[in-house]
Amino acid sequence: MKALPPGLVSTPSLDRWIGLSENRKIVAYTGKVEIGQGLLTALRTIVAEELDVAPESILVVSAHTGHTPEEGVTAGSMSIETSGAALRQASAWARRLLIDDAAARLGIAADQLAINNGEITAPGINESLDYWQLYTGSFNFEIRALTPEKSPDRYRLVGHTGQSRIDVPAKATGAAFVHDASAELHARVIRPPSLNHRLTGINAEVTSPGELIVDGSFVAVAHPHEFKAEQLAMTVSANATWHRLDAPEANFDIDETRRVRAAAFPILNGTPTLTPPTPINTAHRASYSRPFLMHASLGPSAATAVWRDGTLTIESASQGIEPLRLVIARALRMEDANIEIRHIAGAGCYGHNGADDAAFDAALIALALPGRKVLLKWSRADEHGFEPFGPAMRMELGADLDDDGHVLTWTHDVYGFTHVSRPSPHAPGVDLLAARLLQQPLSHSPPVPRLTPEVGIHRNALPIYAFDTQHVTKHFIADSPVRTSALRGLGAQGNVFAIESFMDELAHFSGTGPDVFRRRHLGHDTRALAVLDAVLESCGGLTGNRGLGLARYKNRQCCAAVVVEVSVDENTAEIQVPRLWIAADAGRVIDPDGLRNQLEGGAVQALSWCLKEAVTFDTEGVVTSRDWESYPILRFSEIPEVETVLLDHPEMDPVGAGEATVGPTSAALANAVFAATGLRVRDLPMTPQCLRGVAAQ
């Protein structure tokens, strides 16, 4: 028996999810946000399907405090699974209540009625009713139990041809982003060189209509004209002096000292535990790493804020407006009710980027300039320098094989910094960048190890394979030299990169094909075997310059297999990726077009991470990769042709897929490089310099 979706347990009122408007529209409310993943379009499809109306007659209203259901943070590839399930069930209830009412009015049993685009008819009767005639302004109904949902065999929208994205036309032709919002003042912040620096002084005058806001080491300027605000920021920045707080030389390596000091949590039955770890020596061992990575959103973080009549109104691209509201309220000692936050799209968001910080910056500026709406944008250099980075990781793997090439013992030790530092009302500190810079600083939360299944560092540390004996341990390093948080996939990218690389190494050692070796250890995991079969069929097999990667995100969501083909230039040591194949099983496919877009986007982003990306720092901890030349990402001529196969399971619940391909792609790339060159790259990124280093070993 299925349980009521959690969203409906916390928000049972049907009116909070579904409403009908006078212009023959249906309004669907979600607490989740569009971050380019096509979510609002997919939710619209789910609601349209369940209510038997055209998608065009549905308006989706997304995250707005006080107006939409509280659904926490849009994260973890969970929105289709959670908000989709809640809206599907809410829509089924709305349909049932409306059709029961129609049945009573028409004097016909509900199961005799047909619905077509909101019009309710019965055979042999001329009279008809529609949803909007029946609706009385509210449902006034609380959802306490499940009502039957439409059977997937009657779907005409879900799983069929993809829908045109609701949000794309405006993004191509007009104003659509928080960056495009109207405002009376444009604001810029002037940051210290690093979070370990504080303001000594500013030797610059700002005259009206320009504004200078200084609160401790939080410095901002504002001006009615955007370019003038930009120029003011440059002038103030050039005339500001900063000093470094006492701090030892910054160390960004997960070195021996850190590994020894790290807190170890052996994972038992999927959960990190306080059990003392058992040292295991294995015959085969390999160590893998990834550097600090950036979200590197194409548009720098932005937000608007206005402080008027006792209310602080914020427009933000935050992935979690409800927790953000509570944390800002605590930071500013305001009542929650006096803060309103509406989500407006930002540039690509792949986790916890600077959006929340920008909202707090804008709020601080708005409070200093009461009554005037402020639009704040970060500079490119500050976006690259101050977003919360995806943490560096080190994965040490070991295995013993029997004579037949079966894994007897498997060990996986993953070391790293926190992947979870979003602002949260449950955290002790105020995890917003400017908080620590204020005259009366608000401390940020100390990083704590997460001990629930599949979070942060240990996400996907458990292998997908059925090994006889496995010892998987999370090692938490508390002293992160830099602010880190959630980046697409969290620990899954590093862990799957390591697991799937090591599987290839073991396959090679035992003289077995990479696909055969994996099959041998997949047991009865029919869905994983099916995606493996599908990707091999799609690409035509693993030839000499191709590599394979396979994983199931969080070991319970989307299962994805990826094959990458490379060509490596012998002279320049540059790796090109001409082709890439994906096969994925995300349960019931809602929108095949949207699902493909997410899977392919994840694969391309992972290629970029693995081929090019690493945040760089100087010895004082100042980020030195502050633009697109010092932090290059993949460009168009480096993009592979991608083919994607979807394995649809209409009978199953849908799961998200935006993070499913990052791990498999990373490993498939390393395995392809090995297949093509015999060089095993274990430390990312695979730059020409790195490849030459491996060749020289």
Add this chain to the structure above:
Amino acid sequence: MTTFQLNGHDVQTGEEERNTPLIYILRSPSIGDMTPKLGCGLEQCGACRVLVDSEAVYGCTLPTSAVQSRHVETAAGLDTPVRQALIEANATQCGYCLPGIIVTAEALFRTNPHPSRVEIAHVLDSQLCRCGSQPRVLKTLTELARK
């Protein structure tokens, strides 16, 4: 004073704005064309790109005086097969890079109506996309080029 055409309409800007980069003028309330995006201000990402006499240029650095008597076009005004094809194919994810890609691809298709995938990719190297929608952009434009 600078006078130019924007998407077929006459525009005048003040003398004091001669040196203001074009993007700020286009995005100002008096014009309100929000399609050119501020991405880096360094001519590295291409989000700000606009057409000036059919040539794709960086709006984030180009002084407004440089477009005197010239025709500026932005994604907002480019109701063309390139824009239509990219929208219909959902050839984007977050969409922030999309106007710049439309502009740059449009410039290519005006001079070469049937470019190859390699030619398209080469020209679009000026445009960054962080979400990974490039395979779909390339596929969409390659199919358009065959028509």
